[in-house]
Amino acid sequence: MTPALKTSPKENRETVLRLARAAGFDLVGVTSAEPLEKGGERLRRWQEAGMSADLGYMQRPVELLSNPKKLQKSARSVISLGVSYYGGDHPENIGAGHVARYAWGRDYHDSIKERLLRLRGDIEAELGTRVKARAFTDAVPLLERSAAQRAGLGFFGRNACLISREVGSYFFIADLIIDLDIEPDAPGEGTCGRCSRCMDACPTGAIREPGVVDARLCISYLTIENRGDIPPDLRERIGDRAFGCDICQEVCPYNKTKARKTGWSDFLPEAGAGPYLDLREVIAVRTEEEFERRFGGTALTRPGRAGLVRNCCVVAGNLRLGSVLPALEEALRSDDSPVVRGHAAWALGRIDGGRRALTEALEEEPDGGVREEIEAALGRS
Incomplete structure (x- = not known):
């Protein structure tokens, strides 16, 4: 490797944004590795309200889930990335089991991790120095949506999804926690205004208040994370959803105008089980x-x-x-x-x-x- 280049946080930011876009990520932002105080407080209130059901990974101490440096002591910055998984409208198929869009294709953990590791290598090659970085997507104890919001990727909607003004909310979040000083982005800002379509449309009433989803009632939890019985009084409300639920995203005005068809072939229906079972x-x-x-x-x-x-x-x-x-x-x-x-x-x-x-x-x-x-x-x- 060539001698390390002496680069400023601003130059590092320009490098990261360019390489991330070249790697196929639709969204990229940077925040510091300092604790996610607002996200941690939201999590604490949610835990205390008993809304985490039996999601053990979301019942871990707030201090662990909200602090990137608990995952990497040398961390200086968090590079937060987004990639659209939107495969289009659900085709009509009466008599089959509905699959949430994020699961139509290949497992996103594998696909995204591969590109994250390549991105880390590209950053090292560009800067001419080794960097210590932890790459992951939805696989470690960190409030990834809170990190992404602070990195400017979007704002929290009433359905608790992170909504991007560029691509809506149909996107995976991935992260590189890295020991590199990078100029941070301003936090994501936005509002749902007076819109409450997601709250009105949820079949189980899982969105208890703006931005607060009770996992015990959420169809995605009931059909994916839940390992036991689905409560009898909720079964009928699941309708034809055999895996996950997109209702709160389907009715969102941002997705009706901003959703961007994925550019990753791994997330298209032909790469996996598709939209129905x-x-x-x-x-x-x-x-x-x-x-x-x-x-x-x-x-x-x-x-x-x-x-x-x-x-x-x-x-x-x-x-x-x-x-x-x-x-x-x-x-x-x-x-x-x-x-x-x-x-x-x-x-x-x-x-x-x-x-x-x-x-x-x-x-x-x-x-x-x-x-x-x-x-x-x-x-x-």
Whole structure:
């Protein structure tokens, strides 16, 4: 490597912005590595209100999640980056399971990490010196949206998403925590004005107040991070959403005018599972090996096999699809997971022709919780 260039924070900023854009990132901003005080206070209030459900990584100490230097002691700056994952409008597909846009293609963790590491190498080559940098996207204990807001990428909307005036809110956030002095950006500013479309449209009322989402009610949490049962009183409100939810973003005026089609082929539908799931096919998945063959390398592995099958059972019940009855009956009879069997029972109770399988299963079912689901589906509870 050539001798290190003596560059100013302003020159470092110009270098970082140019290289980040060249690497394909749609948004780039810089903030200091000092604690994220405003974000930390928001997190503290949210935790104390009990809205984190069982998200263990969001229940960690505020002092850890809000301080970049807890992740890298030598950190001087945080380079915050955004990349659009918007693949366009959802195509019409009645009778299938709706997948949130961010999961249409390849798993973003892998794709973005590869480019982040290349970007770090490009910065080193340009400056002629080694830099210590930690590269990640949604994978370490840091309030990434708060860092991105302070780095100027956008402002917090009423739905708690970070909204960019350039690309709306359909974008992944990635970071390089780096031991380099870089001139920072001004924090992102903006407002939703009087608009409350996201709050009005949320099927479960998860947006409790502007900028505050209760994970216990959020469809994205219920279908992705939640490993147990989906509360019965929330199942119907999930509708056809088999993985995640875009409703609060779909109704946002910024996305109607600013959403930018992704330039990364990894995030297009053809790179992964696409915008919909075939309910019968997913409900029929019985082994972890088959699950990995079908969904490995995509974000759909996040809830695990049982979680994704559970979700598809709920969607089948909500859509009252007689065509899925055989798959639901087989899941109730033979799936290893009580969570799957319980949700298959719930779905069968909502579809004409499902009572026979429920009655037969009640005699054989060993799990008390599943028996309760069957009895409820039969109207006996």
